[in-house]
Amino acid sequence: MGILDRFFKKKEQENLWTKCPDCKTLLYVPDLKKNLKVCPKCNYHFPMGAKERVDSLLEQEDREVLFENILPTDPLNFKDTKSYKDRLKKAQESSGLTEALYVVEGKLGAKRLILSVLDFKFIGGSMGSVVGERFFRACERALERGIPHVSITSSGGARMQEGILSLMQMAKTALGVGLLREKGIPFITVLTDPTMGGVSASYAFLGDVILAEPKALIGFAGPRVVEQTIKQKLPEGFQRAEFLLEKGQIDMVVHRKDLKETLLQLLP
């Protein structure tokens, strides 16, 4: 390892430098943050936390964080190599979030709306009972207020540690969207890297309009599962946002810097 490599390795450890996983360019973290966590060289969209996302879209004033009082439990007393209780505690400590879905009522420019955002840092953005309940309440709130609901997803799927109850959150969130449909309340989804499984196959694909971030992995089954099932190599770019756009599965691929403007244009 050369001196320069060693220097950057150390800096990386200090969280000042990071390598773009796509083009391998070394990036200065404060600059990256200023650029909405998008690689200036190749436009790779780094994962964005729920709170950062809200800050990047909503006005500072007139914001209300919702449903933080809805908190996870361990209904199955689930234990694999770690206990679910420990996983929850760790996730809460490391993410600074109470659960994977963060819901805020606020203003996008001049437009009032409900914004719900999944954070991949919280157990892979997985959907358990709390995500389902908060999402459903977010829909109810949008209904009550007569304002749109915009939802940003990043999730590995359903939360296995809550077993069948997490599967039922697919039903619950889909019904939440159904209520919005019946009353003509706009619902737009933004799929970010990755949006898979139970989240993809429920509310994420029920948006009136479905947007995605560049290169985001989006699908029902994970690419490894597909590869193992069909026993062949997957086509280049399979399940990436651009691929889904080409196949007619989503409406637009939107660069993070244009997201706010695009949403404002699209919302009725």
Place this chain on the structure above:
Amino acid sequence: MYLEFEKPLVELKEKIDRLRGAYNLGNRTVEGEMRKLQREFKEKAKKIYGKLSPWRRILLARHPKRPHTLDYVNRIFKNFQELHGDRSFAEDKAVVAGFGEFYGKKVAVIGHEKGRSTNEKIERNFGMPHPEGYRKAMRVVKLAEKYGYPVVSFIDTPGAYPGIGAEERGQSQAIAESLCTMGFVRVPTLSIVIGEGGSGGALAFGITDRVYIMENAYYSVISPEGCAAILWKDQSKVEEAAKALKITAKELLSLRVVDDVIPEPLGAAHWEPDRSARVVKCFIRRALRELSSLSLEELIEKRVEKFRSMGAYRTA
């Protein structure tokens, strides 16, 4: 064709069948022996099937002789007219859908079908639907709404198919739309998990006013194999995963995800498909009778409330 732990029953069953053959030919002297063996069978079956581990129940749910959707449909409904195709891309044989008669009234039936012979299994993709299967079923559900027919759905799938074409043509979207369609369809609906309730691919047919599960069926967010691979990073931990996921009929009932458990004759449905179908028929009849007393508004309201209330969280 039988599982290892069923072996003691297989021999007995063969003996009983031989005696019954003789009896039916007029040999009345074998009656005593036949009745004795039948009692013995019942007792042994009770012992074997009474205390199965979750993993063994999964093996039963996947049993090669287990009755499938069409086995029930043909026994329960008269004049079943199967409808085909999603009107956009293809006919998916992993899903059957159509109209039939139930006690003189028309009903719509949808369900996964795994197929029995090797060829049929391949043709039906082992009951793993592509998006077209869900779209076909929802087409029939919407027709049911138009004609005012109740919907009966049979759930029996390892899961929605994870393939390139399925992903390209919107597996996620097809399942998501099914959830919404089933959730708001303005007719009474009922689903029965008869074998495998494999994740989202099963749930797509399961947002119904009543949800029943057969004694040896399972319903799960992920297969125990998948769960073991992901969480334990060890394929051999399937038994632990099956236990931890709480996927058996009894556990699902106590989690209030299903409304009732349908008992299986002699411990497992494949020993007596006819009787099994008769029991299922009773449950369908009871459910449709109960549901017919509700107005359509009440039905939808209760259905949404039912699924809305599923889950466990605390409020601070």
